[in-house]
Amino acid sequence: xxxxxxxxxxxxxxxxQLMLGFLLLCISCSDYKNSYSISGEAMGTxxxxxxxxxxxxxxxxxxxxxxxxxxxxxxxxxxxxxxNSEISLFNSWKSLAPYDVSDELLYVIDNSIEIxxxxxxxxxxxxxxxxxxxxxxxxxxxxxxxxQKINQAMQNSGYKYIKTENGKLIKxxxxxxxxxxxxxxxxxxxKIFNFLIKKGIENIFVEVGGEVRAIGRNKNNKKWSIxxxxxxxxxxxxxxxxxxxxxxxxxxxxxxxxxxxxxLDGEILGHTINPKTGLxxxxxxxxxxxxxxxxxxSDAWATALMVMDYKTGYSKVENNPDIDAIWILEDSTxxxxxxxxxxxxxxxxxxxxxx
Numbered sequence: 545x546x547x548x549x550x551x552x553x554x555x556x557x558x559x560x561q562l563m564l565g566f567l568l569l570c571i572s573c574s575d576y577k578n579s580y581s582i583s584g585e586a587m588g589t590x591x592x593x594x595x596x597x598x599x600x601x602x603x604x605x606x607x608x609x610x611x612x613x614x615x616x617x618x619x620x621x622x623x624x625x626x627x628n629s630e631i632s633l634f635n636s637w638k639s640l641a642p643y644d645v646s647d648e649l650l651y652v653i654d655n656s657i658e659i660x661x662x663x664x665x666x667x668x669x670x671x672x673x674x675x676x677x678x679x680x681x682x683x684x685x686x687x688x689x690x691x692q693k694i695n696q697a698m699q700n701s702g703y704k705y706i707k708t709e710n711g712k713l714i715k716x717x718x719x720x721x722x723x724x725x726x727x728x729x730x731x732x733x734x735k736i737f738n739f740l741i742k743k744g745i746e747n748i749f750v751e752v753g754g755e756v757r758a759i760g761r762n763k764n765n766k767k768w769s770i771x772x773x774x775x776x777x778x779x780x781x782x783x784x785x786x787x788x789x790x791x792x793x794x795x796x797x798x799x800x801x802x803x804x805x806x807x808l809d810g811e812i813l814g815h816t817i818n819p820k821t822g823l824x825x826x827x828x829x830x831x832x833x834x835x836x837x838x839x840x841x842s843d844a845w846a847t848a849l850m851v852m853d854y855k856t857g858y859s860k861v862e863n864n865p866d867i868d869a870i871w872i873l874e875d876s877t878x879x880x881x882x883x884x885x886x887x888x889x890x891x892x893x894x895x896x897x898x899x
Contacts, residue, residue, distance in 0.1 A: 579763050582608050586615035587732055588625065589753030595740065596747035596763045607743075611736055618735060621649050622728040624672065625682045634713060635672060635721040642712035650708055652724060652731050652840065659727075659844045660703035663860065667848035668819035670706055672721035673697040678817055678824065694822040701819060730797055730843025733757045737839070757795040757839045767792055767890070774895065775800050775830040775872055776881060786872060787883070790890040795839035799846035800831035816850050829854055830872040830881060835889060841867065854884070861886040872896065 580602060582593040593611070595602070621630045630649050637643055645653075656669045674697045676682075677689045689697075700719040707714050729752055737750045737757045747760030749768050758768040771785035789796065799816070816825045832849040834842045845867050849857040854873055861869045868887025875882060883898045885891070 578602065580604050580607075582611065584608065584612060584615075586612070587619060587623070587729055587752060589729070591615070591736075591750070591752045593736070593740075593751070594749040594762070594768075595745050596760065597745045599744060602743075602745075610739070614735055614739060615732065618648075618728070618732050621646055622652065622724050622731075624723055624725070631722055631724060637715070638718045640715055640718060642709065642714050644711075645713050647711075648731075648735075650711065650713060652727060653706070653713060653722070654708050655840060656724070656727055656844065657703055657706065657708070659841070659848065662864070663845075663848040663852070665703060665820060666818070666851045667726065667844050668701065668703045669722050669724055669727065670701045670703055670720050671817060671819050672723040673700050673719075674817055674819065674822055675723055677822075698822045726847040727840050727844040729753055730755050730795070730838070730840035733795065733839035755795070755797045755839050755843055756791065758791040759793045770796060772798060772831070772833055772870070772872075784895075785893065786881075786896060787870070787894040788892050789833070789835075789870070790892075791835075792890075793837075794835050795837060795842045796833060796835050797839065797842035797846045798831055798833040799850040816847070818851050825851055827853065828874045828876060829857075830874055832857070832872075833870040835868045835887070836866055845869075858884065858886055 578597050578599065580593075580595040580597075582595070582604065584591055591611075619626060619629065623629050624632055624635070626632060630645055634643055634645065653669070656667070659667045660669075674694075677693060677697050700717060700721070702717075702720075705715065705717040705720045706722070707716065733750050733752050733755045734757060736752070737748060737759075740748050740750070741759075747762065749758045749762075750756065756768075756770060761767055767790040769788050769790050772787045772789065774784040774786040776786075817823065818825050827850070829850060832846050834846040834849065836842045836845065849860070849869060849871075852860070854871060857869070857871070861867055868889050869885070870889060870891065871884045872881055873884060874880070881896045883894055883896050885898060
């Protein structure tokens with residue numbers, strides 16, 4: 545069992561959310577004679593890859609070098625912690641003129657804008673200044689912000705102030721800054737997964753900081769399984785699971801508000817900020833786990849559903865055939881946790897009731 549702790553303090557600060565929820569149970573694996581494990585550090589966190597294949601010509605060291613090179617490239621494109629990355633240079637661009645970016649960055653931003661539309665702006669990658677204001681990000685301002693500062697940050701955020709056109713990125717507000725931490729890690733999973741698929745590997749499990757995409761089965765011919773962390777526990781390292789889910793050509797990400805926190809003037813705040821109010825969320829949702837085909841969609845939707853109230857989020861999922869979700873909520877009367885599920889999810893060993 546691999547316990548994923550709170551290690552990605554740089555690239556993915558907002559989304560301790562998505563790391564927040566995961567214990568990986570990779571049932572190691574006999575129908576395929578070759579299996580490989582590759583691990584390392586990337587995007588401010590750790591990664592773990594499991595491969596099961598009939599191929600005999602896999603050079604593990606060379607494959608790891610290729611994977612690490614892909615991660616380095618992603619970091620140079622999308623990390624706000626690197627002042628010379630593509631996104632950092634765009635953030636410092638004080639012009640409304642079209643800006644050249646890589647196809648990869650444009651693709652992620654296009655998807656971000658589409659999800660912003662689908663979530664009525666509750667997923668928004670233009671909240672760099674807001675996150676910094678509340679003590680998250682590469683340049684946090686560690687003091688409790690007053691309303692004037694919040695309002696100023698709100699004026700310089702909003703997904704409608706950004707667009708893509710003719711392969712270029714355009715600001716409609718010169719002060720807009722992007723923060724892709726709620727989608728970039730999921731995209732990184734997709735990037736590595738697709739690279740391995742092109743290598744002809746049949747059974748793949750890719751995990752980056754808790755975000756997962758898998759296809760096929762392990763060497764025991766069983767589906768890959770993942771444990772959802774119990775959000776009620778507050779230990780530094782979690783060992784308790786609230787449920788186990790099984791993946792078959794799916795991606796999964798979990799968001800919560802109980803792990804990555806900041807202490808501002810004695811106030812303990814979760815890192816999930818509502819982009820419409822500029823304030824940390826107040827919610828009875830303890831965590832949300834999202835399954836979809838693309839990991840970047842699971843990543844982004846888990847964040848959005850954490851911001852939404854449960855009824856709105858449930859309705860969104862029910863009307864979206866591309867995503868399924870599991871919520872852990874707190875009963876308003878008994879204060880006891882319970883599960884709610886939307887979609888076709890194979891799940892077992894649930895420690896809380898389903899309502």
